[in-house]
Amino acid sequence: MNADAPVLECRDVSRTFMIGKGPFVQKRPLRAVQDVSLSIERGEVLAVVGESGCGKTTLAKMLLGLLPPSGGEIFFEGVPLSSVDRQAVSRRIQPVFQDPYSSLNPRKTLASIIGLPLEVHKIGTPDERKRRVEEIMELVGLPRRLLYSYPSQLSGGQRQRVAIARALAIKPEILVCDEPTSALDVSVQAQILNLLQELREELNLTYVFISHNLAVVEHMSSRVAVMYLGRLIEFGTAAQVFDDPKHPYTSALLDSVLTPEPQYGLPEITTMGREFPNPLNPPSGCAFHPRCPKAMDVCSQAQPQPTDENGRLLECHLYGEETAAA
Amino acid sequence: MVTDTADIPYSEDSILAVRGMNVDISVPAGTLHAVTNSAFHVKQGETLCIVGESGCGKSITSLAVMGLLPANATVTADVLKFEGRDLLSMSQKQLSELRGNRMGMIFQDPMTSLNPVYTIGNQMQEIYVRHGKGNAQQAKDRAIYLLEKVGITAAESRLGQYPHQLSGGLRQRVMIAMMLMNDPVLIIADEPTTALDVTIQAQILHLLADLQKEFNMALILITHDLGVVARIADRVAVMYAGYMVETGSSDEVFNAPMHPYTQGLIDCIPIPGKTERGAQLGSIPGIVPALVGDQEGCMFRSRCDYAMEKCAVGDVPRQALGEMRGYRCVIGPEQAEANLQASRAKAAVAAGE
Numbered sequence: 001m002n003a004d005a006p007v008l009e010c011r012d013v014s015r016t017f018m019i020g021k022g023p024f025v026q027k028r029p030l031r032a033v034q035d036v037s038l039s040i041e042r043g044e045v046l047a048v049v050g051e052s053g054c055g056k057t058t059l060a061k062m063l064l065g066l067l068p069p070s071g072g073e074i075f076f077e078g079v080p081l082s083s084v085d086r087q088a089v090s091r092r093i094q095p096v097f098q099d100p101y102s103s104l105n106p107r108k109t110l111a112s113i114i115g116l117p118l119e120v121h122k123i124g125t126p127d128e129r130k131r132r133v134e135e136i137m138e139l140v141g142l143p144r145r146l147l148y149s150y151p152s153q154l155s156g157g158q159r160q161r162v163a164i165a166r167a168l169a170i171k172p173e174i175l176v177c178d179e180p181t182s183a184l185d186v187s188v189q190a191q192i193l194n195l196l197q198e199l200r201e202e203l204n205l206t207y208v209f210i211s212h213n214l215a216v217v218e219h220m221s222s223r224v225a226v227m228y229l230g231r232l233i234e235f236g237t238a239a240q241v242f243d244d245p246k247h248p249y250t251s252a253l254l255d256s257v258l259t260p261e262p263q264y265g266l267p268e269i270t271t272m273g274r275e276f277p278n279p280l281n282p283p284s285g286c287a288f289h290p291r292c293p294k295a296m297d298v299c300s301q302a303q304p305q306p307t308d309e310n311g312r313l314l315e316c317h318l319y320g321e322e323t324a325a326a
Numbered sequence: 327m328v329t330d331t332a333d334i335p336y337s338e339d340s341i342l343a344v345r346g347m348n349v350d351i352s353v354p355a356g357t358l359h360a361v362t363n364s365a366f367h368v369k370q371g372e373t374l375c376i377v378g379e380s381g382c383g384k385s386i387t388s389l390a391v392m393g394l395l396p397a398n399a400t401v402t403a404d405v406l407k408f409e410g411r412d413l414l415s416m417s418q419k420q421l422s423e424l425r426g427n428r429m430g431m432i433f434q435d436p437m438t439s440l441n442p443v444y445t446i447g448n449q450m451q452e453i454y455v456r457h458g459k460g461n462a463q464q465a466k467d468r469a470i471y472l473l474e475k476v477g478i479t480a481a482e483s484r485l486g487q488y489p490h491q492l493s494g495g496l497r498q499r500v501m502i503a504m505m506l507m508n509d510p511v512l513i514i515a516d517e518p519t520t521a522l523d524v525t526i527q528a529q530i531l532h533l534l535a536d537l538q539k540e541f542n543m544a545l546i547l548i549t550h551d552l553g554v555v556a557r558i559a560d561r562v563a564v565m566y567a568g569y570m571v572e573t574g575s576s577d578e579v580f581n582a583p584m585h586p587y588t589q590g591l592i593d594c595i596p597i598p599g600k601t602e603r604g605a606q607l608g609s610i611p612g613i614v615p616a617l618v619g620d621q622e623g624c625m626f627r628s629r630c631d632y633a634m635e636k637c638a639v640g641d642v643p644r645q646a647l648g649e650m651r652g653y654r655c656v657i658g659p660e661q662a663e664a665n666l667q668a669s670r671a672k673a674a675v676a677a678g679e
C-alpha cells in the first residue's frame with residue numbers, strides 16, 4: 001500500500017438506487033450520490049454536512065465498504081476498496097452510528113458487544129479479549145462494573161460510549177461517525193464530542209464526521225464537504241468554508257444555525273422558503289437553483305462544473321465564470 | 327414541600343397562570359415526581375419557552391396544562407388557571423371543549439399527529455365544525471385562507487391531499503394552519519421543529535413568530551434546543567429533574583445565567599466564531615438522577631461544581647431577583663455572578679492558549 005496516498009480517496013463516486021412502487025410501475029433511478037471526489041488525509045477530521053436526503057449517509061456506507069459504488073472508485077491507501085478483502089477493510093475502518101438505542105443488541109452484555117469485533121477478527125485468546133474490553137471501556141469512560149450490564153440499563157450517553165468502544169476494540173485507523181451525537185442531550189453531546197477529540201489525539205485516529213449540526217461540525221472538523229442532492233457543492237478547510245462560505249447553499253446553511261445568542265433574533269429567510277426538491281425528480285441544471293437567492297438564467301440550464309482553487313472545490317455558476325474569465 | 331412559588335405574583339390578564347404545580351406519576355417502583363412546584367404564566371402576545379433535557383418534565387408540564395396526562399398521573403396545583411378559569415376543576419368534556427379551540431397544540435412529529443387516512447381538508451374542517459364554529463363551506467373557506475396564511479401554495483388543491491403526500495416542512499405548516507382554525511388564544515408547541523432540517527426549522531419558527539404577532543396569541547414553546555429558545559423567547563424557564571431551576575427574560579437567562587445548571591448547559595454548546603475550534607467544550611459530568619421516590623435537597627447537586635453540604639438537606643430556596651426573574655439554588659446572586667465571571671475568565675484563558 002502506498003504510504004503517501006490519502007487514507008481514503010473517492011474518485012467520481014456515484015451511487016444510484018432503482019426505486020419502484022410495484023411490479024407494474026417502471027423503476028426510476030434515485031441518484032443518491034453523484035460524482036463525488038474527495039480525499040481524506042491521515043489524522044484529519046473530515047466533516048460531511050447537508051440536509052436529510054443529501055446523500056451523506058450513502059457516502060458513509062460506501063466509505064465503510066458496506067455498499068459498492070455504482071460508478072467511480074474508492075481508494076484505501078491508494079488501493080481500490082473493491083479489491084481489498086471485506087474483513088481487512090473492516091479491521092481498519094469502523095462505524096459509529098447515530099442512534100445508540102437501535103445500534104446495540106439489547107440481549108447482549110457490554111462485554112460481548114464490545115468484544116464481538118475481536119472475536120469476529122479472531123484476535124487474541126478469550127482472556128486477552130476480556131482484558132482488551134476492560135481496557136477500552138476505561139478509555140471511553142465506562143466504569144468496569146458495567147461489564148455485564150445490558151444496553152437497556154444505560155443512559156443515552158453511556159450507550160454511545162459503548163458504540164465508540166466497540167468501534168475502537170480492534171484498533172482501527174478510521175472512524176466513520178454518522179450523526180454520533182444527534183440523538184443525545186446537549187450536556188451529553190458535549191461529553192461525547194470531548195471524548196471523540198481526546199481519542200483522536202491519543203490514538204491518532206482519522207474521522208469522517210457526518211452531521212447536520214453545523215455548530216458541531218465547525219467545532220470538530222479540519223475540512224468540510226457540503227453536499228446537496230447527492231453532489232459535493234463545496235469542499236475546503238473548516239476555516240475556508242466557515243469564515244468565507246462561497247456557495248449560496250453553504251451561506252444559507254450557516255445562516256440557519258441558531259446559536260444561544262438572544263441578541264440576534266431569528267435569521268432572515270429568503271428564497272430558501274422553497275422546499276427541498278424531490279430527489280427522484282431533481283431540478284434541471286444546478287439542483288439548488290429553485291432555492292438559490294443568486295440564481296441566474298444559466299443555473300436552470302446547465303450543471304455547473306467543479307472549480308478547484310488551492311484545494312477548495314466549488315460547484316456553482318457564480319464562481320465557474322469568474323475562473324473562466326480570469 | 328416548597329410552596330413559595332405560590333407567592334410569585336401574576337397579573338389577572340394572564341392567559342395561563344400556574345403556581346405550585348406538581349405532577350406525580352405512580353409507577354411500579356413508587357411515585358415518580360415528574361414536575362415539582364412549577365410556576366409560570368404567559369400573557370397575550372408573549373412567548374414563553376420551557377427548555378430542558380430529556381426527562382426534565384417539560385412535556386409533562388404541557389400535557390398537565392392540557393389535561394392530557396394518563397390516568398396514573400396526579401396533578402395538584404395552588405393555581406392552574408386558563409383565561410381565569412380553574413382547569414383542575416373542569417371535567418374532561420369541558421377540557422376537550424378548550425383543546426383545539428381556545429388552546430391550540432402543535433407536536434413534534436406532524437406525521438403521527440395528522441391522521442393518515444383522512445385528507446388535509448377533512449381534518450381541518452372537522453375541528454372547525456366540531457367546535458360549532460360554522461358549516462362545512464365556512465370551514466373550507468377558512469382552511470384555504472389559513473393554508474395560504476402559512477405559506478402553502480395552491481391551497482385549495484392541497485385540501486384533497488393526504489398527509490403522506492406532503493414533505494415534513496409542509497406537514498408542520500398544515501398543523502399550524504389547523505391549530506389556527508378556531509382562533510386560539512394560547513398555542514402550546516412541543517418541539518415543533520425538532521424533526522425538521524435546519525433551513526426548514528428557521529422558516530417554521532419565523533412563521534410561528536409572525537402568526538403569533540398577527541393574531542396576538544400567547545405561545546408556550548417547549549424545546550431542548552437552547553439556540554431556538556434564545557432566538558424566539560420573551561421569557562425562559564429552564565427545567566431540571568422536574569424543577570424550574572431558573573426563570574427570566576431570554577436576555578437575562580442567556581447573558582447572565584445564575585443557576586449552575588444553566589451556566590453549564592450554555593457552555594456545552596459550541597458557538598461558531600466564539601468557541602475555539604477543536605477546544606474542549608464545557609460539559610456537565612454525570613447523568614440526571616432518578617425521579618422516583620422521596621426527594622430532598624437540590625436535584626442537581628450530584629453534577630454541580632459548586633455543591634456543598636447544605637445542598638443535600640431541606641428545600642432549596644428560590645432566589646428572587648425580579649418579578650419573573652429567579653433561580654433555585656443555595657448560592658446567592660452575588661456569589662453566582664462571581665462564579666459566572668470566574669468560569670468565563672477561565673474559558674477565555676483556555677481559548678487564548
